[in-house]
């Protein structure tokens with residue numbers, strides 16, 4: 001069998017996007033410790049390959065429905081790093097203009113459905129987007145991300161049942177990182193794999209090493225092509241691990257250190273860098289050039305976000321309805 | 335008497351009730367070994383084991399539904415919803431399944447269970463970690479609704495809720511979890527459901543509040559009394575449903591002026607019901623329209639200036655008191 005080859009620029013783009021995501025999060029971690037992020041911070045360290053590699057195959061007019069560990073998806077889908085940073089710092093220049101927290105940011109233009117905190121709610125919504133594409137005869141796809149924990153909610157099952165019935169161009173990406181907050185996967189479900197659930201709703205479920213950026217990339221390529229060609233939904237379960245706590249304030253004492261060590265050695269970015277250098281696709285100076293470029297992008301993004309103003313207080317009342325005339329009950333002080 | 339925080343009071347209530355009655359079980363997301371997102375169940379798993387402190391999958395309809403099933407056959411479950419906002423995911427189980435059980439079986443079955451949930455804003459939780467959903471449940475017959483404002487009340491009310499024969503939805507204002515600290519006796523006590531607390535007596539105006547707004551009202555009342563020589567009667571409802579009408583009426587008859595303060599959105603909140611009751615049953619005693627201080631009918635925003643704008647402030651309470659006095 002012929003070994004698959006990839007155009008160099010695609011490999012380097014993937015590498016760049018992975019690094020950008022990790023370094024973006026490293027900046028966030030610093031900002032958090034400086035008290036500049038007023039809410040919670042949920043990082044994807046060790047899992048970056050999943051949102052980043054899957055989004056490589058999407059066009060601007062495709063839709064994604066990301067969740068809290070998909071920062072990379074926002075970046076690859078085209079959200080400006082400064083704008084995303086401003087969102088996280090609760091500034092006026094973020095997509096939600098300070099209304100909502102962290103990654104709860106969307107963009108119609110970029111095809112990003114803003115996440116909410118209601119786990120698995122994204123699935124029926126993304127199924128609806130995909131269904132709409134199908135009935136309009138468009139070759140666009142919708143991609144929904146979720147954790148294995150969220151897949152235990154009714155919304156997951158109801159969404160998959162609908163997707164199985166109508167076979168819309170939907171790709172479901174399960175990020176199985178073995179933990180839902182403190183709860184290990186064995187305490188959440190009686191089967192080992194979320195992918196098994198797809199079959200009972202009438203479509204294909206695949207399992208892939210979520211720490212192998214190219215494996216994720218290839219599997220997604222298959223699912224996206226299939227969806228575009230009318231082949232219906234696919235569930236891709238990406239096996240990975242949550243290297244840090246659930247959020248920055250969680251010390252995660254429940255994660256055995258040996259387990260963490262094993263997975264640290266399976267770092268998706270380090271391994272991909274090694275893959276590239278071993279094959280002569282990346283040398284020291286190229287790597288340096290990419291790193292410098294990312295550092296500059298992030299310096300700019302942080303400066304933009306920090307210099308952006310907070311929203312004016314009265315904006316709390318805006319965007320509740322289309323007609324922004326003050327309504328009955330909209331003020332507590334008369 | 336030792337001083338403890340509200341979250342510690344909640345924990346003690348569960349621990350003591352579990353020791354007293356082996357049918358009491360706790361269930362919810364991460365409540366086991368981890369001790370809960372806010373550490374309200376810390377240590378219970380180690381003491382009582384996995385069949386009394388039950389970690390569940392992320393499935394609020396399972397949390398409430400399983401609690402209901404267990405309650406039907408004689409357990410007294412205390413279910414934790416990680417944040418009150420996610421109670422919507424178990425809404426059907428509460429409103430259609432749990433609340434109706436006694437009624438639809440003509441008393442043959444009932445559901446002695448508690449659904450605890452950290453609620454309300456003030457900690458930059460954003461849209462999905464800040465809501466005050468008590469009115470949704472107060473509107474539903476068949477369930478009791480509790481919102482404590484002190485550690486003492488939280489402990490006593492939770493113990494009463496666990497012993498109650500009806501389902502109780504118990505909202506704990508998370509802003510107060512570690513800020514509300516008071517002396518809580520080590521001896522056994524309960525605070526009965528359905529009884530409001532007279533925080534202080536006064537003659538000029540009655541201020542009725544509950545939950546996260548109670549400390550803010552205490553503060554406003556203090557300022558009014560010190561700076562303006564006014565005498566204010568302050569009532570903490572503690573239980574939203576059933577409402578302690580007697581205490582509210584008694585006070586309104588005495589002061590003839592009423593200000594209602596609550597954190598939830600103003601429209602169709604708890605204040606609307608109390609104002610309607612007073613207008614209906616006590617009209618002749620009122621010397622001024624009833625004032626409501628609450629949050630605007632917008633979602634609960636994240637960014638600090640927005641959230642600050644959103645939440646009722648001490649000055650709003652003072653202004654409302656002036657308004658009913660100067661009418």
Ligand SMILES: Cc1ncc(C[n+]2csc(CCOP(=O)(O)OP(=O)(O)O)c2C)c(N)n1
Nearest residue numbers: 069117118119147148149150179180181420
């Ligand atoms: C409906 C609902 N219930 C509970 C929560 C609280 N919560 C937030 S994240 C989380 C764990 C999520 O686990 P998983 O879906 O596996 O994603 P991961 O965080 O591991 O990426 C929980 C319980 C929530 N956000 N939504």
